[in-house]
Amino acid sequence: MPYTRKEIVASRYIGAVVYMVISMALTGVILYLTDYGYEMMHIAIAAGLFFVFTAFAFPLFYIIKPAYIGIVVFVTVIVLALGFQPASRFFMEHMTVITDFFLAHQQQRFTLSVRASLLVCI
Numbered sequence: 001m002p003y004t005r006k007e008i009v010a011s012r013y014i015g016a017v018v019y020m021v022i023s024m025a026l027t028g029v030i031l032y033l034t035d036y037g038y039e040m041m042h043i044a045i046a047a048g049l050f051f052v053f054t055a056f057a058f059p060l061f062y063i064i065k066p067a068y069i070g071i072v073v074f075v076t077v078i079v080l081a082l083g084f085q086p087a088s089r090f091f092m093e094h095m096t097v098i099t100d101f102f103l104a105h106q107q108q109r110f111t112l113s114v115r116a117s118l119l120v121c122i
Contacts, residue, residue: 012058020050 031038
């Protein structure tokens with residue numbers, strides 16, 4: 001085989017970063033054209049969330065058979081979507097420093113920019 005396992009894994013991560021950059025650029029253009037204000041912090045948070053998702057999803061490709069990976073990712077996204085509201089309530093009650101930071105930085109705009117980024121990624 002002409003490629004090593006390390007090179008294959010690295011190419012997946014590099015491809016994911018390229019895809020993220022293209023998705024975020026497209027999202028930025030859409031938000032700019034709709035005259036919706038956003039800051040670099042929003043872009044950094046979206047990139048961080050993407051990297052966290054990638055860090056958890058890519059190893060699953062080696063653990064789970066290719067036939068089942070789509071189902072596992074789909075179920076995981078549904079579970080996370082359903083668990084977001086209880087988790088956010090927990091953070092609001094017990095981790096006020098973090099929630100105050102997010103609330104101070106225009107929570108509504110952050111939510112819309114993350115949703116737009118996720119929409120472009122899907």
